[in-house]
Each structure stands twice: as C-alpha cells, then as structure tokens.
Amino acid sequence: MKVMVVGGGGREHAIIKKIRENKEVEKIYALPGNGGIAADAECIAIPASDIDRITEFAKARGIDYAIVAPDDPLVAGCVDKLEEAGIRCFGPRACAAVIEGSKVFSKELMKKYGIPTAAYEVFSDVESALEYIKTAPVPTVIKADGLALGKGVIIANTRREAEDAVLSIMRDKQFGASGDKIVIEEFLEGPEVSVLSFTDGKTVVPMVSSMDHKRAKDGDEGLNTGGMGTVAPNPYYSEAIAKECMEKIFIPTINAMNSEGRTFKGCLYFGLMITKDGPKVIEYNCRFGDPETQVVLPLLKSDLLTVMMAVTDGTLEKTPVEFYDRHACCVVIASDGYPLSYEKGFAISADTGVWDSVFVAGAKLVHENEVRQGSDDIRSIRDEYAPAPEGMRLVNSGGRVLGCTAVADSLKEAVDGAYRLAGKIHFENAYYRRDIGARALAAGK
Ligand code: AMP
Ligand code: GLY
Numbered sequence: 001m002k003v004m005v006v007g008g009g010g011r012e013h014a015i016i017k018k019i020r021e022n023k024e025v026e027k028i029y030a031l032p033g034n035g036g037i038a039a040d041a042e043c044i045a046i047p048a049s050d051i052d053r054i055t056e057f058a059k060a061r062g063i064d065y066a067i068v069a070p071d072d073p074l075v076a077g078c079v080d081k082l083e084e085a086g087i088r089c090f091g092p093r094a095c096a097a098v099i100e101g102s103k104v105f106s107k108e109l110m111k112k113y114g115i116p117t118a119a120y121e122v123f124s125d126v127e128s129a130l131e132y133i134k135t136a137p138v139p140t141v142i143k144a145d146g147l148a149l150g151k152g153v154i155i156a157n158t159r160r161e162a163e164d165a166v167l168s169i170m171r172d173k174q175f176g177a178s179g180d181k182i183v184i185e186e187f188l189e190g191p192e193v194s195v196l197s198f199t200d201g202k203t204v205v206p207m208v209s210s211m212d213h214k215r216a217k218d219g220d221e222g223l224n225t226g227g228m229g230t231v232a233p234n235p236y237y238s239e240a241i242a243k244e245c246m247e248k249i250f251i252p253t254i255n256a257m258n259s260e261g262r263t264f265k266g267c268l269y270f271g272l273m274i275t276k277d278g279p280k281v282i283e284y285n286c287r288f289g290d291p292e293t294q295v296v297l298p299l300l301k302s303d304l305l306t307v308m309m310a311v312t313d314g315t316l317e318k319t320p321v322e323f324y325d326r327h328a329c330c331v332v333i334a335s336d337g338y339p340l341s342y343e344k345g346f347a348i349s350a351d352t353g354v355w356d357s358v359f360v361a362g363a364k365l366v367h368e369n370e371v372r373q374g375s376d377d378i379r380s381i382r383d384e385y386a387p388a389p390e391g392m393r394l395v396n397s398g399g400r401v402l403g404c405t406a407v408a409d410s411l412k413e414a415v416d417g418a419y420r421l422a423g424k425i426h427f428e429n430a431y432y433r434r435d436i437g438a439r440a441l442a443a444g445k
Contacts, residue, residue: 002027003305004058005041006048006078007069008034010332010361010403011290015069016041017359018297018304025305031057035394036360036402051078058087067091067308071147074266074286075101090308092286096257096264100286103152103183104145113256115249116280120185129166129182133159139187144169146178150226151339155187190275191236191443192282194292197250197270198307200316201263204250208299208323209237210292211440216339218435225339226400229418229436230330231411232295235444236274245272245279253284265311294359294403295328329414329437330405331422335362336431338399345372346428347393348401354424357405362398371395372428396427411441 001024005012008030016028017040031054033043046053048070055078058066068078068091077094091097098105110117118141123129133140142165144152152175156162162184169179197206210232216222249270257264269285269292288296297304301322310319335342348363371393388394402425406417415437422432 001025001064002029002062004029004031004061004063004066005033005069006031006054006066006073008032008037008043008048009070009290010359010400011288011293012069013037013040013359013361014293014297014403015067015288015304018300019067022303022305029057029061029063034360035363035365035388035397036355036358038365039355048073049076051076051081054078055081055085055087058082059085063087065090065305065309069287071097071100071285071287075147088309088312090266090312092264092266096262096266097286098262099257099264099268099284101147102145103143103283104181106284107183107185109253109256109260110281113252113259115252115256116278118186118188118280118282120183122181122183123170124181126166126170129170129184130163132184133162133166136162136184137186138162141185141187142166142169143183143185144175144179145181145183146175148175148178151175151224152178153224188273188275188280188282190273193234193237193272193274193279194230194289195237195245195250195270195272196288196292196296197268198311198316198321199254199264199266199268200311200314201254201258201265202314203316204246204254204268205316205321206242206246206250207296207321208232209234209242210289210295211236212289212292213433213436216334216433218433223339225334227289227291228332228334228433230291230295231414231437231440232292232299232328235411235440241274241279245270249279249281265314290361291330291332291400291403294330294405298328298405298407299323299326324407326407326409327411327414328405328407329411329418330359330403331418331432331436332361332400333402333404333422333425333430333432334400335396335398336429338431342399343372343429344397345370345395347371347395348425348427350426351424354404354421357421358425359403359405360394361400361402362396363394363401364397365389365392366395367391368393396429401427401430411437411444415441
C-alpha cells in the first residue's frame with residue numbers, strides 16, 4: 001500500500017513512524033516532510049498548502065491512502081479535492097474543518113447546541129468592539145476568527161491591552177483576513193487538558209489525554225508558542241471528568257456537526273479547561289495537535305493505519321482502539337528566540353541511538369559546506385551521528401526543531417527519560433524548557 005502524508009512537522013513525523021509499523025505499507029511519501037522525516041519516508045517538495053499539486057501527485061503515483069495533517073490544507077479543502085480524485089483520505093472535509101477554521105462558527109455551534117464554553121460576543125467592526133471593551137470585565141480574551149498560526153489568541157489583563165489587541169487584529173490586520181471578525185470572550189481559569197479523538201461521524205473514541213505547555217519559558221512565562229512540550233496522560237483528567245466530557249462535550253459536538261450537515265471524520269481535538277463549573281471547551285482543532293501527537297501516538301497500542309481507515313470507512317464502532325497503560329513525555333527543542341526571531345542553519349548532532357525516540361520538525365538537510373559555523377566546541381565534541389546521507393547535514397530551519405519523547409511506567413521516569421534524550425542532542429542555539437511535566441508531577445501526588 002502506498003500512503004501519502006501531507007505536512008512536515010513533528011506531528012507528521014510521529015504519524016509516519018507509527019504507520020511504518022503496519023506491514024501492508026510499502027511506501028510512504030511526505031509532502032513536503034522535512035530533513036528528519038526523510039529517514040522514514042520519501043519527501044516530495046510540494047508545500048502542504050498546494051492542494052492542486054498534492055492531488056496531481058497522488059493521482060500520478062497511485063496513492064492508496066492519504067493523511068492530511070495540518071490545519072491550513074484541511075480548512076482549504078484538501079480532503080474534498082483528493083476525494084473527488086478518488087483517493088481515500090483521513091481528515092475532515094472543508095465544511096467540517098471550519099470547526100477550527102472559524103472561531104465564530106465554533107462558538108455559535110456551541111451556543112446553539114448547549115456545549116459548555118466561555119461566554120462571548122462577536123464583532124465585525126472596530127468601533128463596536130472598542131465600545132464593548134469599555135465595560136467588559138478584565139482579564140478578557142480576544143480571538144481572531146480565522147487561522148493565525150496558533151497566535152490569534154490574546155489574553156488582555158487590562159482594558160488598554162484589550163484595546164491594543166482589537167486594533168492590531170482588526171485595524172492593522174496583524175493576522176490578515178483572519179481578523180475581519182473577532183470573538184471577545186470570558187476569561188476562564190483551571191487546568192487545561194487536550195483530548196484528541198478519532199471520529200467517523202457516528203462514534204467518537206477519545207485518545208489518551210495530554211497536557212501541552214504553550215508558553216515559551218519555564219513557569220508558564222513568556223510568549224504563547226505552538227507548544228514546548230507535552231505529557232500524557234494528563235493527571236487532571238480523571239475518570240469522572242472524562243465521563244462528563246463524553247456526555248456533555250464529545251457526543252454533543254459530533255451530533256451538532258451532523259445536524260448542521262457538516263459530518264466530521266478524522267481527528268477532532270478538544271482543547272478543554274477544567275473550571276470550577278466543570279469542563280469547558282477552549283477551542284476545537286480539526287486535526288492532531290502538535291506536540292500532543294508526539295506523546296499520544298507512542299502510547300497507542302492498536303495499529304494506527306487500521307484505526308484511521310475505520311474512520312474513513314465509517315466502521316470505527318467495530319474497531320478496537322487501545323492504549324498502553326504507561327506515561328509519555330515530549331520535550332521540544334527549539335531555536336533560541338522562538339516564537340519571535342531566531343537563527344537557522346546550525347548543524348544538529350546527537351549521540352548514537354537517540355533518533356528512534358526523536359520526532360523532527362523544523363530541520364532540513366543541506367550540503368556540508370552550507371552548514372553555518374557554530375562555536376568550535378560544539379562542532380568538535382558532537383559530530384558523531386545525525387540521520388543524514390553522506391555529505392549532508394541536518395540543520396535547524398524552524399522555531400520548533402525536535403521533539404524528544406520517552407515512554408515509561410511512571411510519569412517521573414518518562415520526564416527524566418525525555419530530558420536525558422534532550423541532553424544528548426546539540427546545536428548552536430538549542431533551547432528547551434526545563435520544567436515540562438513539573439506541573440503534572442505536582443498534580444499527580
Ligand atoms: P489557542 O491558540 O486557541 O489554543 O489559545 C491559546 C491559549 O489561550 C489556550 O491554550 C489557553 O491557555 C488560553 N485561552 C484561550 N481562551 C481562553 C479563555 N477563554 N480563558 C482563559 N484562557 C484562554
Ligand atoms: N499544541 C496545540 C495545537 O496543536 O494546536
């Protein structure tokens with residue numbers, strides 16, 4: 001079987017490594033993949049946003065199954081296009097991916113169907129938003145309607161900050177057309193839980209829960225990022241809360257999407273906050289989370305491709321989905337400076353034997369003579385091994401560069417294991433948080 005995975009981050013690497021376990025798979029293509037994914041799949045230089053070329057490629061190579069992982073192509077209708085061309089796919093069609101593509105849509109869906117979420121107002125002009133802020137309680141949360149690379153949410157602690165956020169999103173178009181409308185919502189408090197689920201539109205099967213660490217710096221300080229590390233399961237997600245989420249959030253969401261004629265098939269991600277009034281939805285994503293996937297999939301005992309195909313075929317109810325009763329931790333190594341500006345092009349080196357547990361994100365292969373010169377001691381100590389062909393080197397090319405994942409019988413061992421791995425990887429401006437899992441460990445006691 002020939003499988004194609006659209007995307008090129010750590011999430012896609014985790015999906016590809018898991019899919020390789022299926023004996024039916026003879027070939028995996030990654031579009032575009034990255035320098036580390038190249039060790040596990042053939043990377044094709046077609047951007048994940050180029051839906052026409054992706055579809056042409058799939059037809060020309062006789063792809064049997066396509067997995068569309070990132071939000072942009074899903075929201076833009078990549079699955080619709082591939083299905084029209086007769087290709088079986090994992091991922092929602094555009095009409096369902098709107099659950100992530102428009103925050104106004106998702107908030108209105110929750111209101112209409114009584115799904116617990118923060119109270120909110122929608123604005124499509126600057127003046128009425130500014131007027132509303134004059135009396136709104138603070139802190140308050142301002143969200144651009146559309147996709148904004150995970151940066152479209154601003155928590156304003158004062159009215160002044162709220163005004164600035166409205167102006168930069170709506171007037172200065174910080175996120176382009178994604179800011180034509182905004183949602184201003186109630187600030188909620190409580191631990192956050194990520195729950196990814198498989199759904200074929202009839203059955204919803206939650207995966208093991210996880211905890212993301214969104215801020216750039218230790219102690220949840222610094223700017224919001226795509227995620228600096230994860231642990232699974234999340235100790236705040238008790239069995240009682242899981243049951244409540246299933247009854248009040250997961251099943252009602254699937255039913256609501258069906259009632260709207262927008263059946264969701266794929267991975268539906270519930271970003272939840274466990275407030276004193278019970279669990280509430282902070283956001284929906286129409287895809288696997290990143291770096292949640294890097295801890296959730298290593299704990300999946302069942303065959304991923306079999307489960308995905310059951311989602312496509314609408315047979316999820318009859319398909320077992322099992323997880324190991326273990327713990328996982330992923331520590332993201334970023335380029336220092338992320339999520340703002342950072343330097344790229346430094347060679348990544350690692351001790352032998354670590355790459356099996358590392359998911360590669362913002363890294364690419366370059367010829368040895370294109371590697372940027374870092375400090376001498378780093379180059380001379382660790383040049384032993386990197387997953388690169390002869391004459392090539394893996395260099396950092398993005399903000400989040402690698403995810404180091406360890407699986408163990410206890411959370412403590414998983415966290416220690418992930419940090420041991422991170423300590424064996426080197427590049428000039430590598431940066432990672434030192435407290436991934438600390439909050440979960442404290443909560444678990
Ligand atoms: P998002 O980009 O939608 O994942 O939101 C980024 C982060 O903003 C979330 O992970 C929460 O920590 C925070 N957030 C979003 N909405 C709210 C809210 N209503 N109350 C408090 N925090 C929020
Ligand atoms: N880690 C959060 C996300 O994937 O959106």
